[in-house]
Amino acid sequence: MQTLNAMPWATNFWLAIAGLLLVTLVAGLWRIWRGPTATDRMLAAQLFGTTGVGILLALSQAMQQVALIDVALVLALLAVIAMVAFVKRMQGPSS
Amino acid sequence: MNLAFDVLLGIALLLCAAGVFYSRDLFRAVVMFIAFGLLLALVWVRLDAPDLALAEAAIGAGLTGVLMIDAVAHLSAKNAHHQGAQFDQTGARPQLWSRILPVFSAVIIFILLLGAIWWRPDAPVSLPDLVAESLPESGVEHPITAVLLNFRSYDTLLEIAVLLVAVVVAMALKPDTSEPEAGNSKDPILHGLSARLVPPMLVVGVYILWAGSYMPGGAFQGGAILAAALVFLKLAGFGIERLADSLLRIGLALGFIVFLTVATSVMIGGRPFLTYPESVAGELIFFIEAMLTFSIGLILFSLFSQAPPPVAPTSSLQGEQDER
Amino acid sequence: MMYLQIALICLGCFFFIVGTLGLLRFNDAYSRIHAITKADNLGLGLLVLGLLPSAVNAFQGIKLLLIWLLVLVASATASYLIAHYLKQQQEGDV
Known part of the structure; x- marks a missing residue:
């Protein structure tokens, strides 16, 4: 059974996947810009965390860097903290 | 691609x-x-x-x-x-000079950077090769850690000192009237999340510190994760300030003290400042890094926790919550 | 195995795209919560499954699964928190 990475075009495939995810991330920037409320912006940031993990995993294959999985792990652990801080600290009138 | x-x-x-x-x-x-x-x-x-x-x-x-x-x-x-107003920075129009000055300095810096690239020394020393050559002497396998904690450990020592000074300043600015975070806790699901997320954070923090000796990772990254775990606990409403406060005074300076002690005690054996004996270099580096992780975590956390909790404009909201 | 991997990964990407579309096109924050949490976590899960056969060793594979699990736990709770916050805010306005 051959895995994907045995193929000569595997690197390009992974890069294409990472690029596709990056495009969705750039599209998400629009939601941060438009808002309209702070909550919508934080939701976009949440999306960025998940997509960022996906991009890092794809890049770890494309660049054959095992260490990038650690980066993805750290991102997965810490991305939620900003959200918790937002909910806990912005319990005032919405901006 | x-x-x-x-x-x-x-x-x-x-x-x-x-x-x-x-x-x-x-x-x-x-x-x-x-x-x-x-x-x-x-x-x-x-x-x-x-x-x-x-x-x-x-x-x-x-x-x-x-x-x-x-x-x-x-x-x-x-x-x-x-004043019941939202952010009022939209109203203030900046002065002309305050627009020109940043642009001017940015242009100057840009030109200087361009110059630095243009007039590079002709025969540059290949630093990666140099590091790879002396990596066996450093006691660790990961070149970045070798540079940070052995070859250029002087820089790292000063960085920790800078962090320490920053946190001392932050503590000095802290107002005396710090009340505990009121009515901000007791969300069962948030408690549940912290019970499931904080232990992995601590484990990953230690793992990253340990990994630093043979692959990307190290004291600073591990410390940042430790700090994030502490921040998370504070946000979730666990009263860790009191625990942290007694810990803080020892912990903040511990990394710096240990680092400096090791750095100077090698001089007893007749070595120059900050050069570890090769036989125990790996162990010494790990010991220093572990202490640094602890200190950096506490320092970064206290930069957050020293700020007073926001003056809650939501007392009505909080009251509602309590009634339920 | 290879075709399975490609299928899983492409499906994962599809869900990422759908999630972003939802974030951009849905009308209010409540619906957007659905878009990002459900679609994106499913997308990440499929991506992780597609990655598993390429993992260098078992340890890396477990780490990949752990990442997915952590993202699931974290973002499920985050969406609860934000929905709770929204609801509280709206009740506060009335």
């Missing part, structure tokens, strides 16, 4: 930076900045610097975002208290 990805990443980064600068809404700028941190981590990945990507992911995605959201919350609470 490589080029296409990098160009796309660069464009995204520039868009994000523009979003930070041109946004009048402070909160929008903050969220843009969080996204910017994530993209910057990806840039470090593409530049083959996973160590920096790790640090950026921990600091940029985790801690900076929290600090900035906290700051915005303070500002809006303050404004709501004083």
